[in-house]
Amino acid sequence: MEATIAGLLQLGDPSNYAFSLYALPTALAAVAVLALGVLALVRERGATVSVTFFFMNLLAAVWLSSYSLVYSATTEQVALWWVKAAHLGVIFIPAAVYHFTVTALRIQPEHKTFVRLGWITSALFFLAMAPSDAFIARVRRYWWGFYPDYEWLSIPFLLFFFGMLAASLRHFWIEYHKAPPGTHKLRTKSLLVAFAIAYIGSIDYVAAFQIALYPFGYLPILGFIAMTARAIHRHRLVDVTPAYAARGIIEAMADALLVLDRDGMVRVVNPAACQLFGSSERQLLGQPIEALTSAISPTGRLGELIRSGSLRDHEVTLGTGEQVAILSVSSFLMHDEGDELAAVVVIARNVTRHKKAEEQVSRQREWQAALYEINGAITST
Structure with missing residues (x-):
């Protein structure tokens, strides 16, 4: 624990770093790739495919x-810490790429088991790498700076890495050839x-096997x-499908x-x-409808009416005092292809303002009618 704390303190010590031209391109690429992920997340309004793209x-x-x-590091210890931090990204990239691939191609349901296995495998590699020397034992100084030396555990990881990336490319290739023009x-x-x-x-992996090839990845x-x-x-990243439109x-x-x-x-x-x-x-998810309507209908009658699908603009009162709200509730039944009940859709519209406006108009009319009668009585005498 003391060694870990000491290592973290060294990471924050500016004297352990020096300016390096070779650090600039990777920093620029890091900013650009992160900005692209944020752009996609915002542009697609948090759609699942944009979330997987952002995480990748x-x-x-x-x-x-x-x-x-x-x-930029000037000491082996600091460089080794950052190498292992880099592999937090490296080790999970294959799983993230595959997850994005099947999501973007809309084939995730039939490959969800493989997606889970990819994430689990990446996690196991990271847990094996972080505390031991089986993956990365040391760093070596080259003309561009420090770089890691890979050990035996890197071999099965690279097989996993290239296998997942090849599977992703294969999915894109198959989908491209079978997709209609558009x-x-x-x-x-x-x-x-x-x-x-x-x-x-x-x-970039070449240099990790003690071959002085500049990592231009x-x-x-x-x-x-x-x-x-x-x-x-x-x-x-997202087609405007009925499902996508419905969600929006x-x-x-x-x-x-x-x-x-x-x-x-x-459920929704x-x-x-x-x-x-x-x-x-x-x-709210997983709650019985009676639990939500108990404050309105302690007997559970409203819940029964909702589940029957027979409600149409049924007005109920929610809350008390100044917090009272008048709701117009409707419910509809949805059936599957076999005409079996699949779901019940409930829509609750807050009509409090509308009702208050109606009451105000009604009182105004009553007041005008009363004035008219008084005026008539006065003029008749």
Whole structure:
């Protein structure tokens, strides 16, 4: 523990670093690849494929930025620390690339087991690498700076690394050839070429086997960034499918939406529902509908009506005092292809303002009618 703390203190000591021109390209590539990941995340509004793309780019940024610090280090101990930090990114990149690939190609359901195995394998390699010398025993100084010496554990890792990357390229290749002409085919082709270019960056492994070949892997990464940025700009990462459109509509709805399974358990909620019930999505999911309506209908009658799918603009009151809200609740049944009940859709609209406006208009009319009668009585006398 003391050695670990001492090592961390050395990492923050400026005297252990010196300016290096060789650290600049990797630092630039790290910033660029991270910026591309953020751009995709924002542009695609947090869609699953953009999240996997961002995480993949984040790992690449960890790898590249850490090596900038390795090249700038002036002591072997500090360089070794940053080499192991870099491999936090390196070791998880194969799993992240494969996860992004199957997500982007919309084939994740049939490959989800392989995705899990990829992440588990990467985690096991990292756990074996971090505390021992079986993967990286030391660093060696070259003309561009320090670089690691790989040991025996690197061999099975490299087999895993190249196997996962080859599997990703194979998926892109198959999808490109079977996809009909259109945006999806063009995007798949662009990503296929971009990843093929990025994989040239694997040349950086050569120097880890004591061959003094300058690690120029940042150049293919910059090529990947250019190709992928072009693909995202032209074709986006997400097709506007019914499922994608439905998700955006659900999240943008002002009305509260809940989808129940056949047992009356909440399986889908939108942000408006979370706001209405004052709970997070995690708190609402898995709850029986009766638990949510108990404050409105202690007898459970409202829950039964909702599950029957027979409610149409049924008004109920939620809350007390100044916090009272008038809701208009409707429920609908959804059936599968076999005409079996699949889900119950519940929509709750807050009509409090509308009701208050109606009451105000009604009182105003009553007041005007009273004035009219008084005026009539006065003029008749």
